[in-house]
Every structure is written in structure tokens, then in C-alpha cells.
Amino acid sequence: MLKKLIILGGNPETAILVNTAISMGIYTIVIDMSPDSPAKKIANKSYDLNVFEVDKVVQIAKENNVDGVLVGVADILVKPYKDICDKLNLPCYATEEAVEAFCSKDGFKKYCLEHNIQDIPGIYIDGSTDIDKPHNLGYPVMIKPVDNGGGVGMKICRDERDYKESVKTALRYSKKGVVLVERYMNCDDMAAYYTFRNGVPYISAISDRVTTKKQGDASPVCIGAIFPSKYSDLFVQNVHPKLCKLFETLKIQNGILNIQFFVENNIIYAYDPGFRLQGEAPNIPIEHINGFDHREMLINFALTGVFGKEDFAQRNDYMFRGKMSCTIWVLLKGGKIDSIQGLDKIKDDENVVFVLDRFKEGDTVEKDWLGTERQVFARIYVVAETIQGVNAKITEFKDLLNIFDQNGESMILEWLKPFNENDYN
Numbered sequence: 001m002l003k004k005l006i007i008l009g010g011n012p013e014t015a016i017l018v019n020t021a022i023s024m025g026i027y028t029i030v031i032d033m034s035p036d037s038p039a040k041k042i043a044n045k046s047y048d049l050n051v052f053e054v055d056k057v058v059q060i061a062k063e064n065n066v067d068g069v070l071v072g073v074a075d076i077l078v079k080p081y082k083d084i085c086d087k088l089n090l091p092c093y094a095t096e097e098a099v100e101a102f103c104s105k106d107g108f109k110k111y112c113l114e115h116n117i118q119d120i121p122g123i124y125i126d127g128s129t130d131i132d133k134p135h136n137l138g139y140p141v142m143i144k145p146v147d148n149g150g151g152v153g154m155k156i157c158r159d160e161r162d163y164k165e166s167v168k169t170a171l172r173y174s175k176k177g178v179v180l181v182e183r184y185m186n187c188d189d190m191a192a193y194y195t196f197r198n199g200v201p202y203i204s205a206i207s208d209r210v211t212t213k214k215q216g217d218a219s220p221v222c223i224g225a226i227f228p229s230k231y232s233d234l235f236v237q238n239v240h241p242k243l244c245k246l247f248e249t250l251k252i253q254n255g256i257l258n259i260q261f262f263v264e265n266n267i268i269y270a271y272d273p274g275f276r277l278q279g280e281a282p283n284i285p286i287e288h289i290n291g292f293d294h295r296e297m298l299i300n301f302a303l304t305g306v307f308g309k310e311d312f313a314q315r316n317d318y319m320f321r322g323k324m325s326c327t328i329w330v331l332l333k334g335g336k337i338d339s340i341q342g343l344d345k346i347k348d349d350e351n352v353v354f355v356l357d358r359f360k361e362g363d364t365v366e367k368d369w370l371g372t373e374r375q376v377f378a379r380i381y382v383v384a385e386t387i388q389g390v391n392a393k394i395t396e397f398k399d400l401l402n403i404f405d406q407n408g409e410s411m412i413l414e415w416l417k418p419f420n421e422n423d424y425n
Contacts, residue, residue, distance in 0.1 A: 002027040003303050004066040008051045008081055010037025012358045013279045014072030018043050020295040026303075029064060031057055038358075039072065051080045058087045068302030073277045076147065076175075078103045091305040093196075093255030093298075094275060101250055102257065102275035105146040105180050112270055115246045117239065119270050120262070122182030125167055140184040143167055144219075145174035152372055154219035156184055185271075187264040190229050192239075193282045194247075194257045195294070195316065197308050201247045203240065203318040204290075205282045206232045209260070212331060212414045219371050224416035226390065227285060227325040228318060230423040231263055239268050254307035256294050258282070279373055281356070284381045285325035288353040290315045324424065326390045328380040328397060331413040332359070334367040335405040342400035346380060351393050354381045365411070375413070377403065387425060391418035 003026050007018055010032030018039045021028045030043040033050050040046035047060055061069060061084070069090055071081035079099050085092030101111040112119040121137065124146070143166045144154040153173030155166045170179040193205040206229040211220035229235065239261070258280070260272040277283065283294040292308065292315050301307040340361055347355045357378040359365070369375045380397065384390045394416055403411045 003068070004029065004064055005299065005302060006031060006057070006061055006064075006066050006069045006084075007039065007043070007072050008032075008057075008069065008077045008084075009072035009074040010034060010039035010046075011073060011279075012038045012356065013277070013281065014074070015039040015042060016281075016356065017070075017072050017277060017295050017299075020293070021299050024296065024299060026299065029060070029066065031060065051077050051084075054080050054083045054087065057084050061088055068299075070298055070302040071276050073279050075103055075274055075276065078275055091301055091303075093253070093301060093307070095251045095253075097250040098252050098255075098275055101246070102273040103147070104176065105144065105272070106176075106178060108270070108273050109180075111246055111249075115242055115249070117242050117246065117270050118267060120182045120185060122180055124178055124180055126171070126176075126178045137181065137183055142182045142184045142219075143170050144180050144182070145170050146178045146180050147174055147176050154371070156219075182271075185262040185264065185269065187262050188231070189260065190231050190235070190263055190268075191225070191258055191260045191280075191282075192235060192243075193278070193286075194243075194259075195308070195312070196247070196252045196255050196257070197312055199253045200313075201244055201252070202313065202316050203236070204256075204286055204316055205318055205320075206235055207282065207327075208419075210416060214414050215371050221329075221331060221371065221373060221375065222280065223329045223331060223414055224394075225280060225282075225327045226387075226419055226424065227282070228320055231268070232319065234263075234266060235261075235268060239270075254301060256283075256298070279376075280327060281354075281379065281381070282327075284354045285320070285327075285383055288381075288383055289320050289323055289325065290317055292316070322385075324384050324387050324390045326382045326384075326394065326416075326419075328382065328394060328416050330377040330380070330401065330403075331375050332365045332377045332403065332411045333375075333405075333413050334365050334370055335409075335411055336364045337361050337403060337411065338406045338408075339402075339404045341402040341404075342397075343378070345400055346397050349393070349397075351382050351384050351389065352380060353383050355379070377412075387419060387421050391421065394418050 015038040028043045030046040082094040100107045140158040153170045189209040207225040210224045258274045262269040287293045
């Protein structure tokens with residue numbers, strides 16, 4: 001009899017997780033509010049339900065005699081995932097302390113302070129407090145809900161004119177009704193991706209991220225990443241030891257965690273954790289180079305309580321065995337897609353290990369999606385022997401891929417530029 005797995009959430013990135021489970025011979029049940037969720041289209045069964053209705057999800061699990069529950073690619077669903085697993089007595093990688101630390105920006109700042117981890121200077125505002133900008137923060141500032149992600153509700157404010165309205169907007173996107181106002185960081189961006197196995201934290205990838213600045217004061221959205229980071233040594237020496245003490249406090253035994261950082265004058269500022277599979281999917285080049293798949297590991301853990309194989313530590317190498325990997329994000333302007341040209345050639349390229357494309361001809365990119373990850377057309381995952389090989393593919397694919405609207409205008413917002421080779425040799 002097939003094992004049955006409930007997967008929480010239904011976005012395009014979670015659909016990849018569902019596909020993986022199906023390929024492993026597992027019966028998949030997707031629960032998500034939207035009837036049109038991409039993950040539901042491929043699942044064996046689905047329910048139109050808000051995952052925060054925990055007791056109803058628990059009842060569905062009992063009615064279907066499920067063997068496991070797993071959260072997909074959505075920060076906000078990690079807490080109900082833990083609550084559901086606890087009620088069903090099923091394996092769950094999230095501890096109560098980790099949910100507090102990694103599933104809201106206010107919780108993360110609290111734990112960073114306790115463990116002497118540098119974060120971005122800022123303050124909290126809720127609906128009952130004065131929303132005037134604090135005197136100790138100069139413009140520009142970044143405004144963001146404490147418990148939402150993907151750029152939703154976030155905005156850069158450069159003057160008093162739109163500050164208060166932006167705070168009010170961000171408050172509407174926060175379930176807690178709390179907004180974080182931080183110093184705006186205009187500097188290098190990086191991320192560290194951890195695997196926890198049997199209580200031991202391993203760095204599995206460190207990347208440098210590039211964001212677009214072409215959307216005014218909307219949240220900067222990523223347009224690319226390069227692995228390993230030029231800041232790998234700095235991070236391992238200065239930040240990793242402090243994080244390991246934090247992880248011990250949080251009692252984390254198994255799971256995966258991504259944390260984003262800014263780097264300014266060789267000071268690393270922590271700012272955005274995600275205790276689940278990432279939309280950016282660093283697991284894809286990791287699988288190609290190091291030979292383990294976080295999606296399979298998480299699925300097996302949900303069903304058995306065992307995370308990864310005994311040879312994991314030998315396979316894990318955050319320096320990618322001397323290879324370079326790059327993720328090219330293709331962001332679209334608003335409008336209706338009339339034609340897509342060159343994507344099949346890119347998919348067939350020998351250096352491309354995967355392409356996640358999220359739109360097809362005839363789809364519309366809504367204006368209110370701009371400044372969020374909903375405007376991402378595709379992520380192209382490239383692996384090469386050298387930084388020169390990566391840069392050659394960035395340039396080649398720019399010429400290959402064309403996406404036009406109904407007026408014959410290009411819909412591609414901005415293409416990733418080749419990286420400075422001296423930083424990565």
C-alpha cells in the first residue's frame with residue numbers, strides 16, 4: 001500500500017516537492033486555500049482549506065490515514081505544520097523555539113540580540129503605537145511586516161511623504177499586526193544554507209545574491225545568485241560559531257534553514273531566515289554536485305523520522321568541490337505574455353541542471369505582483385567548472401531568451417550581469 005503524505009501549501013515551488021514525492025511512489029494530498037494552486041494540479045488529492053485551520057487539517061489527516069505531514073515552500077506555514085504534526089504525533093523537524101526564532105522577523109531579531117549576532121538596526125511598530133519614524137533612523141528605511149515573506153507588504157521609504165502610508169499598508173499584511181522599520185541596506189547580499197542532521201548543523205551552501213534596483217521603492221527582488229560566496233571564509237570565521245550556539249539553544253535536531261545577510265565593510269548583518277525549503281532552491285545545485293536531495297530527505301523524514309543517510313557528512317561540501325553554480329532569475333514587467341522564445345534551448349544546455357518556469361504564453365503578470373517573487377518567470381540553475389564558464393552562460397542565455405507582450409515589447413525586467421571573476425578565482 002502506498003504511503004500517504006499531506007503537503008501544506010500549493011505554490012509553484014511546492015509543486016516541485018509534490019512531484020518528488022510522487023516520483024518516490026508516495027500518495028500526495030495537498031492542502032491550500034487556492035483552488036488553482038499549481039501543486040494541486042499534480043497531487044493525487046487536494047483540499048481547498050486554509051492551513052491555519054489546524055483542527056480541520058488534522059481531521060483530514062485522520063480520515064485519509066496519512067503517514068506524514070510536510071510543509072512546502074512557505075515560511076508562514078511552518079507554525080501550523082508543527083501544530084498539526086504535534087496533534088497527530090507525527091515526525092516534525094520544527095521545534096517550538098525554532099518556530100519563534102525563524103518564522104517571524106521580530107522573533108529572529110530577539111534571538112540575534114541574545115546571541116550577539118549582528119542584525120539590521122530597526123524598531124517595531126504596531127497599530128496601537130505612534131507610527132512616526134524614530135529619530136535614530138535616517139532615511140531611507142525599509143518597512144516590512146514581521147510575519148510575511150516574498151517581498152509582500154515591503155517598501156523602501158526615502159522621505160516623510162509616504163512613510164506613514166507605507167507603515168499602514170505593511171500592517172495590513174501582518175497577521176500579528178506588527179511592522180519592522182529598519183535601516184535600508186544598500187550593499188552586498190548573501191545567504192547561508194544549513195542542513196541539520198541528528199543535532200549537528202552543517203553548512204551546505206553559501207551564496208552571493210544580486211537584487212534588482214529597477215522597481216523604484218518596491219522590495220528588491222533577487223535576479224541571481226552565485227555559489228560559493230566570495231564571503232565564505234569571513235562568514236565561517238565570524239558568524240557560523242555564533243549561529244551554532246543559537247541552534248543549540250533552539251534544540252534543532254533535523255531540517256534545513258536558509259538565512260540571508262547583508263555585508264557592509266566586512267560586517268555581516270543577518271536579516272531573513274527561512275526554516276523550510278527555499279523558493280531559490282539551493283538544494284538543486286547541491287543535489288547535482290554533492291549527491292543528496294533535501295526534498296527526498298524531508299519527505300523520508302516526514303514518513304519515518306529519519307533525516308538523510310549515514311554518509312551525509314562525507315557528501316556535504318559548501319565549497320561545491322571546486323565547481324561554481326549560478327541561479328539566474330528571470331523577472332517580468334507587468335502585462336500579458338504573448339510569446340516565449342529560447343527557453344527550450346536553455347533547458348537543453350549541458351550546463352543547465354534544472355529550470356523552474358512559472359508562466360506560459362497567454363498568462364498575465366499583474367501590476368501588484370511587481371516587487372514580489374510572484375513576478376518571477378523562471379529560475380535557471382547553471383553549474384560550471386569555473387566562474388568564466390558561469391559568466392559565459394549568463395551572456396549566452398541573455399541572447400537566447402526573449403519574452404514579449406502583446407505590443408511586441410520585451411517583458412524581461414533586468415538580466416543578471418556577469419560576475420567579477422577576480423572575486424571568485
